[in-house]
Amino acid sequence: MKTIASCVEEIILTQPFIEEGLSKNIINYSALAEHIQPLIEKRLHKTVKTGAIMMALRRYNPPIHASNSVKMQRILKNLGDITVRSNLSDFTFQNSPTLIRSHAKILDLITIDRSIFYAFTRGILESNIIISSSEKEKVIASFTNETQLDIQENLSAISINLPHDNSTVPGLYYQLFKRLAWEGIALHEVVSTTNEFTILVKDFLVDRAFSVIKNLKNEASS
CATH class of the missing domain: 3.30.2130.10 (VC0802-like)
Known part of the structure; x- marks a missing residue:
């Protein structure tokens, strides 16, 4: 069953620049929530509040990024x-x-x-x-x-x-x-x-x- 959190994760994983911005705290959560709201509503087939999307964004735990790995830094x-x-x-x-x-x-x-x-x-x-x-x-x-x-x-x-x-x-x-x-x-x-x-x-x-x-x-x- 799809949830707001799972939809947020899918969208972020397919858009690396967003994930990068979130990891560096340079993206406005409210603006991003409004931006991806239509995508999430389309996937869930129902109306979703931006506040719920913002909460999912704040709780999103990105995987350890390749750029932060010891091997990547050494390379x-x-x-x-x-x-x-x-x-x-x-x-x-x-x-x-x-x-x-x-x-x-x-x-x-x-x-x-x-x-x-x-x-x-x-x-x-x-x-x-x-x-x-x-x-x-x-x-x-x-x-x-x-x-x-x-x-x-x-x-x-x-x-x-x-x-x-x-x-x-x-x-x-x-x-x-x-x-x-x-x-x-x-x-x-x-x-x-x-x-x-x-x-x-x-x-x-x-x-x-x-x-x-x-x-x-x-x-x-x-």
Whole structure:
């Protein structure tokens, strides 16, 4: 049987920003109760007083948040070098039987220059190439027989070296995404390997994004 308390818990758990605000005591209970009142009434099929919702909110005991765990704090504290690369382009191509051969062509052209930023990801229907904009014409020439779906320019990449046991700690990426979202920073692309994490943002956002990640590391160290 659904109760006001169970409905409040369901709503909070599906909206992490609300849970974060409650844990930091920065949300007005009365305003939040009025905001979620229609949702609760819809679930219970009856009228509910805001006072009862406020009481349920005050009694809500959030689970131990990942950001407060000892493991999470250690991982954030031990984030490695944060590297920024600017002047990047992001190509999107439709997957085809010849795409890998086209990919090999561009690899032959750029492997001799270690200063070039390059990342390749293949999905089910399409593939992306993120590369230094200085190599834009080489990509276009190498993929001339492929179907180009999109190109985005004026991008910057922020790469973070992660501790080797990062995959054993739930919520690490959530902490990064949450902070970036709080600051209104839209991510154009995300690329990750086992121990490296890279986000791609518009050039005008790179300074703010770097500061967010750097502050997250500093907070864990303090």
